[in-house]
Each structure stands twice: as C-alpha cells, then as structure tokens.
Amino acid sequence: MNxxxxxxxxxxxxxxxxxxxxxxxxxxxxxERVWRSCQGLTEKEIATHLGEAALPxxxxxxxxxxxxLVTREHxxxxxxxxxxx
Amino acid sequence: xxxxxxxxxxxxxxxxxxxxxxxxxGPAQVTRPLKAILSSIAIPEGNLPALExxxxxxxxxxxxxxxxNVWTVTLPKRRWxxxxxxxxVGTAVSLLRxxxxxxxxxxxxxxxxxxxxxxxxxxxxxxxxxxxRRGASYLSDEVALFDAKAGMVHPFALxxxxxxxTARAIGPLPPxxxxxSDSDIQYLQPGLRAHGPVPLDSLVLLDPAHAxxxxxxxxxxxxxxxxxxxxxxxxxxxxxxAFSDFVRVLxxxxxxxxxxxxPANAAHMLERGL
Numbered sequence: 086m087n088x089x090x091x092x093x094x095x096x097x098x099x100x101x102x103x104x105x106x107x108x109x110x111x112x113x114x115x116x117e118r119v120w121r122s123c124q125g126l127t128e129k130e131i132a133t134h135l136g137e138a139a140l141p142x143x144x145x146x147x148x149x150x151x152x153x154l155v156t157r158e159h160x161x162x163x164x165x166x167x168x169x170x
Numbered sequence: 171x172x173x174x175x176x177x178x179x180x181x182x183x184x185x186x187x188x189x190x191x192x193x194x195x196g197p198a199q200v201t202r203p204l205k206a207i208l209s210s211i212a213i214p215e216g217n218l219p220a221l222e223x224x225x226x227x228x229x230x231x232x233x234x235x236x237x238x239n240v241w242t243v244t245l246p247k248r249r250w251x252x253x254x255x256x257x258x259v260g261t262a263v264s265l266l267r268x269x270x271x272x273x274x275x276x277x278x279x280x281x282x283x284x285x286x287x288x289x290x291x292x293x294x295x296x297x298x299x300x301x302x303r304r305g306a307s308y309l310s311d312e313v314a315l316f317d318a319k320a321g322m323v324h325p326f327a328l329x330x331x332x333x334x335x336t337a338r339a340i341g342p343l344p345p346x347x348x349x350x351s352d353s354d355i356q357y358l359q360p361g362l363r364a365h366g367p368v369p370l371d372s373l374v375l376l377d378p379a380h381a382x383x384x385x386x387x388x389x390x391x392x393x394x395x396x397x398x399x400x401x402x403x404x405x406x407x408x409x410x411x412a413f414s415d416f417v418r419v420l421x422x423x424x425x426x427x428x429x430x431x432x433p434a435n436a437a438h439m440l441e442r443g444l
Binding site: 091093094095096097098099100102104107108109111170 | 388389390391393394397403406409410413414417418420421
C-alpha cells in the first residue's frame with residue numbers, strides 16, 4: 086500500500102508534495118475542483134458535475150495523474166490518499 | 171598555489187550543544203582564508219559529522235564526511251575561494267536534521283527576521299547590503315536557517331561575498347571587517363550582526379526583472395518558490411519533513427513578492443511597505 090501524499094492548504098490554495106518526482110505541486114482553481122471531484126466518477130461525469138468543457142477536465146486529469154494525485158480504474162477517477170499537514 | 175602543505179583545523183562556533191568541525195588539509199595560502207571565512211559560521215545543531223577538506227597543490231579539492239567522498243572540484247585560477255566556500259556550506263546544510271534551510275539573504279529589522287529569496291542575480295546580496303546601510307543587522311547573505319517549531323531564523327553569518335558590481339549597487343557599507351579576498355571578490359563581515367535567533371517576520375521573493383513595490387504573495391506560491399531554490403527540498407530523505415516544516419513556517423509568516431532591479435530603491439520600498 087502506498088504512503089499517503091502530503092498536502093496542505095495555504096491561503097486557500099492546495100499544495101501537494103509529489104514525493105515520487107521530488108517536487109511540489111500547486112493546484113490551480115480548476116485542477117483543485119477536478120481533483121476534489123475524483124470520487125469514483127468518470128471524466129464525463131466530472132465535466133458535467135463541474136459544468137466544465139471536456140477538454141480542460143481531461144487536461145487537468147492528465148496533470149493530476151502525472152503527479153500521482155489521482156488514479157483511474159475502469160474509467161473512474163479516484164483521489165490518491167492524502168495526509169493533510 | 172605553491173607547495174608547502176599544512177594541516178589546519180577549523181572548529182566552528184557552537185550555538186547550542188555539539189559542534190561541526192571542518193578539517194582543512196592543503197596549502198596554507200588556501201586553508202588560511204578558507205578558515206577565516208568558515209570560522210564565522212555558527213551551526214546550531216549538534217552531533218554533525220566533521221567535514222574533511224583536502225586541497226592539492228594542483229588545484230583539485232575534495233570533501234569527505236564519515237569516510238565518504240561527498241564532492242570533488244577543480245578549482246579555477248581566479249575566484250577559487252568561492253567554490254570551496256560553496257561546497258563547505260553545501261555540506262553543512264546537507265547534514266542538518268532539525269533545521270530547515272534555503273539559499274537566501276536575511277537581515278534583522280526592529281528585532282524581527284526578513285528573509286530575501288530569489289533566483290541567482292536577483293540582488294539578494296545587494297539588498298542585504300543596502301538594508302545594512304539603513305540600520306539592519308546581518309543574519310546572512312547566503313543561507314537562511316529556520317527553526318520551524320519555534321518560528322525563528324538563525325544567523326548564518328558567512329562574510330558577505332561582495333563583487334565589484336555588488337559594491338557599486340550597495341554603496342558604502344557600514345563598518346565591516348575584510349576577512350579574505352580572492353581576485354576581485356571581497357569577503358566582508360558586517361560589524362552589526364545578530365548573535366542569536368530572531369522571530370521570523372517575512373519571506374520576500376525578489377523578482378530582478380521588475381521594480382515593483384512589495385505585494386502580498388499567497389503563501390502556497392511562496393512554498394512553490396522555496397521548493398525551486400536550493401533548500402531542504404533538495405534532499406530526498408528529508409522531502410516530507412521539509413514540506414511539513416516549511417508549511418509550518420509559512421503559516422506564521424508574512425509573504426511578499428517585490429521587484430529588485432534597483433536594490434537601493436527596493437530596500438527603501440521594502441522598509442516602507444512592511
């Protein structure tokens with residue numbers, strides 16, 4: 086089982102430690118909304134839920150997945166485990 | 171450098187328990203100024219393993235910690251002190267276990283610490299120099315050391331490495347001691363220094379491309395900027411501790427961004443704006 090990623094909220098912005106790539110990831114507002122919506126929804130359901138176009142949601146999911154912040158299983162997106170600092 | 175090796179030992183100041191020792195082996199004309207510069211550092215953590223520095227007459231130097239080679243450098247013919255100081259300081263901060271560090275300038279104004287962060291050439295040393303002229307006390311122009319639990323910033327009083335263009339930007343400094351010189355770089359120890367930790371007030375991100383007034387910088391953006399500097403984030407075994415501790419520091423600290431294209435004006439704006 087993977088260790089949870091460290092995350093913090095500073096001045097209302099979510100910032101996460103991407104340990105695997107040894108970098109800090111600062112989410113923009115859209116990425117954060119998409120990330121928070123990754124509760125077992127599909128890409129299309131997330132876009133509908135947020136009232137966003139498909140393309141930016143797809144792009145945000147790609148970036149979030151590259152940082153290890155979300156995972157996809159059977160086309161459904163789930164947040165990685167996060168420990169809040 | 172000429173033959174005639176000698177061995178000198180630098181025993182650094184100790185602020186709390188323990189001491190960090192640097193043993194210098196090499197020609198006296200190299201070890202003497204290096205010793206003078208490193209002797210002014212105070213590492214406030216005990217039980218750090220010693221650094222052994224070996225400098226050959228041919229201008230190669232290497233550092234060892236606990237019997238392991240941690241760096242090797244071929245010294246340039248001019249400005250050879252700078253890489254030696256840099257590698258010794260880099261070793262010191264890599265050994266820290268309790269304190270955080272970031273490459274930064276730092277001064278004390280009205281009893282509180284102000285840390286100036288920015289990319290190379292952002293004007294950190296110039297800003298520190300101008301603030302000293304205006305009555306600030308010196309903490310460092312190289313490394314800011316944070317005690318995250320206590321919210322304090324410690325002195326790391328390496329002498330200021332003042333290049334000719336930095337000297338022109340700063341103007342006449344208040345009384346300083348010339349500790350060493352290397353080609354056109356002077357290592358100057360400011361007379362007015364903080365001799366212990368002070369509460370951290372603000373982190374200031376310098377932007378050399380602009381001359382803007384200080385404006386509040388969201389602290390998440392400051393954390394991102396800190397992670398991009400030489401800092402405790404550089405060490406994989408300390409990544410999570412660095413993240414947690416910098417978050418802790420930032421929660422109790424003000425965060426600003428400002429232009430630093432003109433250090434004298436920037437120092438004035440910083441004092442006025444904070």
